[in-house]
Amino acid sequence: MASIINDRNNTSLSKYGKVTKHSSYGQLIIGYDGCVISANNDLRDMLQSYNKPILGMHFGNAFSCFATKDNTIDCGQNELCQKCKINRLINQGYLNNSTTFRYQYKHQNNYFCKWFDLSVKPIIFKKDKALILTLHDVTKYIIENIKLKNKLEIDLATGALNKFSLMTKVDNLIRLNHEKSFTACMMDFDDFKIINDTYGHLTGDSVLEVFSTISKKHIRRFDFFGRYGGEEFVFVFINLKPSQAVETLRQIYVEFNSYLTKDISKPLTLSCGLSYIEKATSEFKNGTELIGHIDKLLYKAKQTGKNKMVTETDEYYF
Secondary structure, three states, rough: OOEEEEOOOOHHHHHHHHHHOOOOOOEEEOOOEEEEEOOOHHHHHHHOOOOOOOOOOOOHHHOOEEHHOOOOOOOOOOOOHHOOOHHHHHHHOOOOOEEEEEEEEEOOOEEEEEEEEEEEEEEEEEOOEEEEEEEEEEEHHHHHHHHHHHHHHHOOOOOOOHHHHHHHHHHHHOOOOOOEEEEEEEEEEOOOHHHHHOHHHHHHHHHHHHHHHHHHOOOOOOOEEEEEEOEEEEEEOEEEEEEEHHHHHHHHHHHHHHHHHHHHOOOOOOEEEEEOOOOOHHHOOOOHHHHHHHHHHHHHHOOOOOEEEEEOEEEEEE
């Protein structure tokens, strides 16, 4: 029966380690205790651990995983390690298997993030038993995919989320979120046709783009907004009540109106429908139902004078 090797200087496995030096991938050998026996130069280059002594160290400590907090925590002991795909493959016995994972590490006081394809295979060399990890750096491909995905989510004319992405996020918030309350707002430009007819559609497109740019400046990083269609935009403010969301919408309007007066003499106002969604008491089953509800509130704002923000019970003015 093959023995589980713990001796970092074991002659058999050190010979096997020499073979990995000629691999076109990053490879290392670790014992079943998770400690490094051998690592080739490609792996060291990938994780910027050129001259660091790593033999005998756990993987995360050897390669400065951010979860080890500058090696003050042993690899596997941080609660973040429960989600580590490397540990999962090894500890749960998913050998002869592969996965793609994100690895965050620290080098010269800076944090880096890379993605790798990882495969784990058991090896037996004479009487010694260990694991060989093969890593292929796929960071550039993952980043390209992320950029492409982001482009597919964006309305190219305005830079806001497109309708599909917007509805997906709203629907997920309704269906999957069990904690966060939020205010949803549907906003529409009043009499926007006047802008298109007077100044042309290119100017109209520019107005919408500027509105989107200004909106991005004022919403928080966990809020979101998108173009629902035409001149209609939907905003979602996480953990804000309508009275608080109104203040943000006012700030957007003030800056936007300041821009308009430089180039456009025609007055341009906005109308909004807002609703506060409290998860514990929400009556909406999906995003479509919510959008239909705030669309009715928007219609109410239009029918009762425009240039206002309307909830189920209150009215606010810009």
